[in-house]
Amino acid sequence: MSYYDVDAILTDAQKVPCTFELTVPGLGHLEGNPGAEVKEGTKLELPLWLAQMLAITPAGTKPGMITLDLPDSLSQKVTNALRADPRTVELRSLAPHFFNLGTRMLDLFEEEELSDLLTESFKLRAKELADHAHNPRGALGEGAEFLQGLDENERRLFRATHEGAKAVRAWLVGMQKK
Structure with missing residues (x-):
């Protein structure tokens, strides 16, 4: 798929369920609470592109910020x-x-x-x-x-x-x- 593939863009925008593995300050707007923190164990649906970036970490490092679940x-x-x-x-x-x-x-x-x-x-x-x-x-x-x-x-x-x-x-x- 190319960078300008509309179907790929729309696929990446689909929301997938995620669970935060650590508390993150300042991301409360993701759950409708601007300025607050997202607590460890919070379950949210995030766009696939964002969830993928937050879930994947380099090999040998700590686990990602979130874990992804199947939609x-x-x-x-x-x-x-x-x-x-x-x-x-x-x-x-x-x-x-x-x-x-x-x-x-x-x-x-x-x-x-x-x-x-x-x-x-x-x-x-x-x-x-x-x-x-x-x-x-x-x-x-x-x-x-x-x-x-x-x-x-x-x-x-x-x-x-x-x-x-x-x-x-x-x-x-x-x-x-x-």
């Missing part, structure tokens, strides 16, 4: 639903950039099982998405609910697949006229 969009309840049937989960309501957020969190956490689950979920959802992109009637009828729950990556993939299928149909019609 609600990657909670046990959501992962169980993805294991059952990823096509039924409305990802957009969980996080508009669900798969980008998952990728960023996997950069910070070593969760092999979560990585495999997100990969398999994306594959299954992409198959369903391609089916709807090639069959416009399905997208307007029974598939409308599925398509409303797509995250931003899936929406881009749907548009590209739909445009590709449309271009192939136009090419075939052109070939038949010759």
Whole structure:
């Protein structure tokens, strides 16, 4: 992703749960109390970009200022639903950039099982998405609910697949006229 990638910027702005590991004076505005200190053990939701900077420290030094937790969009309840049937989960309501957020969190956490689950979920959802992109009637009828729950990556993939299928149909019609 480039520096100017809007999706990356929006992913970094998503809030993630954090726990402060030490008392920090002057950061009370983060919890709505300007000028106060944030006490050790305080749980807050911070934008991913800020949480990452506060959590990561050089190797061999003291622990970071905060510890990061997985966001609600990657909670046990959501992962169980993805294991059952990823096509039924409305990802957009969980996080508009669900798969980008998952990728960023996997950069910070070593969760092999979560990585495999997100990969398999994306594959299954992409198959369903391609089916709807090639069959416009399905997208307007029974598939409308599925398509409303797509995250931003899936929406881009749907548009590209739909445009590709449309271009192939136009090419075939052109070939038949010759």
